[in-house]
Amino acid sequence: MSYGRIEHHPVLGPLPPAATVSFSFDGSHYTAREGESIAAALLASGIRTLRLHEEHGSPRGIYCNIGHCMECRVTIGAKSGIRACLTPVKAGMDIRSGTVLPTPFRQATKSDRSLSL
Numbered sequence: 001m002s003y004g005r006i007e008h009h010p011v012l013g014p015l016p017p018a019a020t021v022s023f024s025f026d027g028s029h030y031t032a033r034e035g036e037s038i039a040a041a042l043l044a045s046g047i048r049t050l051r052l053h054e055e056h057g058s059p060r061g062i063y064c065n066i067g068h069c070m071e072c073r074v075t076i077g078a079k080s081g082i083r084a085c086l087t088p089v090k091a092g093m094d095i096r097s098g099t100v101l102p103t104p105f106r107q108a109t110k111s112d113r114s115l116s117l
């Protein structure tokens with residue numbers, strides 16, 4: 001039994017056997033069921049935070065799980081903005097979470113100005 005994965009559903013029955021694939025997230029290694037989304041595989045491994053908000057640094061994770069909200073964006077290799085809820089895990093994937101980025105176009109808020117005093 002794995003954390004966060006429904007192994008036996010009361011209506012659908014037991015989870016059928018599947019091959020496993022290995023991948024990494026922020027340098028740590030995990031396994032997933034073949035064909036499983038990145039979001040599902042990470043949730044099954046106890047990972048709920050997929051990135052930090054670019055400006056505020058608040059933790060973000062699965063919200064809609066159908067590809068609409070973009071809250072689950074991760075980086076795979078050199079490609080950023082990949083929706084973890086829609087992307088199947090592949091063997092050897094090197095997945096990284098998003099982090100706080102400089103925001104040169106954001107207008108300074110009153111609290112920003114008070115921090116610089």
Ligand code: FES
Pocket residue numbers: 061062063064065066067068069070071072073083084085086
């Ligand atoms: S959780 Fe909403 S797009 Fe992935």
